[in-house]
Amino acid sequence: MSTTQSALPVALVQLCATEDAASNQRQAEAWLERAVQEAPGGVRPRLLMLPEVWNAPYAVDRFAAFAEPIPEPGADLTQGPSASLAMVARLARRHGVAVIAGSIPEQGEAGRIYNTATVIDPRGVLLAKHRKLHLFDVDVPGGICFRESDSLTAGDGLTVLSGSGDPLGTGLQVAPNLGLLICYDIRFPELALLMQQRHGCTLLACPAAFNTTTGPRYWHLVMRARAIDTQCFVLACSSARPQGDGYPSYGHSLVVDPWGTVIAEAGEGEQVLHAQLDLSQVALARQAIPTGHQRRRDVYRLTDAAVGGHLDAGFEG
Numbered sequence: 208m209s210t211t212q213s214a215l216p217v218a219l220v221q222l223c224a225t226e227d228a229a230s231n232q233r234q235a236e237a238w239l240e241r242a243v244q245e246a247p248g249g250v251r252p253r254l255l256m257l258p259e260v261w262n263a264p265y266a267v268d269r270f271a272a273f274a275e276p277i278p279e280p281g282a283d284l285t286q287g288p289s290a291s292l293a294m295v296a297r298l299a300r301r302h303g304v305a306v307i308a309g310s311i312p313e314q315g316e317a318g319r320i321y322n323t324a325t326v327i328d329p330r331g332v333l334l335a336k337h338r339k340l341h342l343f344d345v346d347v348p349g350g351i352c353f354r355e356s357d358s359l360t361a362g363d364g365l366t367v368l369s370g371s372g373d374p375l376g377t378g379l380q381v382a383p384n385l386g387l388l389i390c391y392d393i394r395f396p397e398l399a400l401l402m403q404q405r406h407g408c409t410l411l412a413c414p415a416a417f418n419t420t421t422g423p424r425y426w427h428l429v430m431r432a433r434a435i436d437t438q439c440f441v442l443a444c445s446s447a448r449p450q451g452d453g454y455p456s457y458g459h460s461l462v463v464d465p466w467g468t469v470i471a472e473a474g475e476g477e478q479v480l481h482a483q484l485d486l487s488q489v490a491l492a493r494q495a496i497p498t499g500h501q502r503r504r505d506v507y508r509l510t511d512a513a514v515g516g517h518l519d520a521g522f523e524g
Contacts, residue, residue, distance in 0.1 A: 213381070
């Protein structure tokens with residue numbers, strides 16, 4: 208896809224974490240540097256992305272040991288308190304790029320641990336944070352048994368970052384409204400539809416870690432389905448497949464356009480996936496197939512929860 212005035216160059220970093228926290232930070236920084244320096248055609252990305260739980264092994268009995276505190280939106284992350292996010296924030300400031308910093312285990316209040324995704328602006332400031340709403344508790348016969356709820360607490364808020372004022376520093380005349388989900392969240396179409404219908408999202412970002420049981424069956428299908436449902440671009444950044452033991456991540460990071468077409472796909476191993484998001488395609492898709500205007504709101508509708516939930520609209524300033 209050629210670069211246009213409505214195009215946003217992005218880079219998804221697919222990597223594999225180890226039991227060494229410092230090594231995970233160094234490796235993530237090296238891959239992020241590569242994403243910036245080795246952009247095809249010399250078109251440097253303006254938005255970088257990391258996968259789910261990139262600073263720790265993806266294992267319910269290891270989340271607590273690797274958990275880090277994460278402040279509220281508006282905080283300058285370059286000085287902490289999260290060592291992992293401070294590294295990302297310093298890189299964002301160094302290169303003047305925004306980063307969807309995947310997710311890391313968050314040390315929350317009252318000893319709770321959350322699976323939390325963040326968005327960092329080109330100054331190193333935290334724009335938004337999303338605590339995973341739907342915990343991955345599954346038992347697939349002959350496949351995988353995993354229970355995130357054994358150690359994690361679910362979040363309770365929808366997370367949308369408004370494009371008003373261009374907080375991501377895209378330089379676009381119309382900056383995207385970004386909806387943030389984490390892995391299993393993408394399986395619940397109501398969440399993505401609510402982000403698009405009620406909060407105007409044009410871009411959905413989903414750091415993830417599908418595995419070799421669920422990945423072959425559902426990875427491409429569910430990411431393309433959410434793109435078609437919402438007529439948004441979908442960025443699905445996966446962790447890489449480990450060489451030896453460890454969580455069997457599926458890999459295959461994807462970029463899907465509003466028509467449901469996969470415009471970029473990674474393999475199984477560690478790599479950077481570059482793509483150009485021609486955001487003018489969002490309006491074209493919605494004009495050609497105007498589902499947003501054809502829904503029968505006299506028969507059914509989506510609303511934000513009146514009780515027990517909140518909208519984290521991120522930070523602008």
